[in-house]
Amino acid sequence: MNAFWRSRLVFALVVLAALVLLVYSARSERLLAHRIPYVCVSTGASFNLTADEAGMIPARNQVTGRRTLIPCHRTENGVCMVAPRFRPLLCGALAQENHYVDLQTLVVRASSQEE
Numbered sequence: 001m002n003a004f005w006r007s008r009l010v011f012a013l014v015v016l017a018a019l020v021l022l023v024y025s026a027r028s029e030r031l032l033a034h035r036i037p038y039v040c041v042s043t044g045a046s047f048n049l050t051a052d053e054a055g056m057i058p059a060r061n062q063v064t065g066r067r068t069l070i071p072c073h074r075t076e077n078g079v080c081m082v083a084p085r086f087r088p089l090l091c092g093a094l095a096q097e098n099h100y101v102d103l104q105t106l107v108v109r110a111s112s113q114e115e
Contacts, residue, residue, distance in 0.1 A: 038069040039080065041090065044100040044111025046072075046080075057086075058094060068097050072108055080108040 035048040040061050047069055049059060059069035070086050082090070082101050090098050090106075100109045 037072050037074075039072040039082070039100065039108050040064070040068045041070060041094050041098040041101050042066065042068040044109065058089065066097070068094065070094075070101075080110075082106045082108065 035050055036054070038047045038049055038054065038059055039045070040047070041058075043061070043064065045061070045063065047059075047062065049069070053059070054069070056067075057070055058067040060066070061068050070082055070089065072080050072082050074080055084106060087103065087106065090101055090103055100111065101107070102109065
């Protein structure tokens with residue numbers, strides 16, 4: 001085998017290895033889907049959902065079947081809060097359902113299950 005064909009073979013093996021790595025990394029990213037914390041404004045229960053599981057906001061509570069889940073986050077102090085962009089949803093469509101999110105501070109009150 002001359003140097004020309006040897007260099008072509010090495011190049012083909014490098015390309016093949018790169019493709020295998022690309023496919024493997026894309027597959028493992030899908031398997032390790034990013035999960036987002038949600039709180040049920042009606043029950044105070046916490047959920048961790050992927051974007052696909054949530055579908056839309058408010059997301060469907062897997063226990064009650066009602067669309068009462070909104071994304072939340074924990075502050076540095078460990079306080080669970082809802083982002084200000086969800087205030088209109090809490091004051092509007094979820095106003096009758098909301099029993100756990102303070103509309104002024106957006107702090108999520110601990111449910112009786114967590115106390």
